[in-house]
Amino acid sequence: MARLRSASARLGGAGDPAATTSSKRAEYGARLPGQALRSGKHQPWEAKNQAAVHTWYPAKFGTGPVPPLRSIAEAVATWPEYATAVAIRLDPHDHIAVCAPHGLDDLLDGIWRPNPTRVSPETSRQRLARHRPTERWPRVRVIT
Structure with missing residues (x-):
């Protein structure tokens, strides 16, 4: 599966507190399919809002708290x-x-x-x- 995980860096992800809001996540989700289609490749893709990982990761994976990520590099390192x-x-x-x-x-x-x-x-x-x-x-x- 092709992944556009780094898209949050370009669209205001890690380090952008506004990117953690549900309206911003919806906006990014709506914008990314068009960017993927314009690439000329029709492959499955996935985008993760790295700025919001701390809001959903513990519940999804049953872990302790995850601190907010300060940069895309910090997110990718995990x-x-x-x-x-x-x-x-x-x-x-x-x-x-x-x-x-x-x-x-x-x-x-x-x-x-x-x-x-x-x-x-x-x-x-x-x-x-x-x-x-x-x-x-x-x-x-x-x-x-």
Whole structure:
């Protein structure tokens, strides 16, 4: 699934207190499909409002409180696998900006490795079973 997780950085996500309101989340949700379609790619995509993670994450995953995120880099650093902890966006000058707080090695080397920042070992095992990366991508190496 193609993901537009970094969209909140471009549209006022992490670091923008107004982005946590339900009206702002609805506005972003309405704007993103058009941006995805204009790209010429018709793939499934997903957007997460990183500025609002602290409002829904504990209830959804049964964890303790999560502090508000101050930046997109801080948000990306918590994503569940190092290879997925990457966000890409176009800056105001149409240059590609890459945010990869843990680097790009796991992504480029085809390694599925859990990021323990916010994901427990049990949740990581569940994700591994659900996503079955070695079935989808036979050359992926799983490191637990």
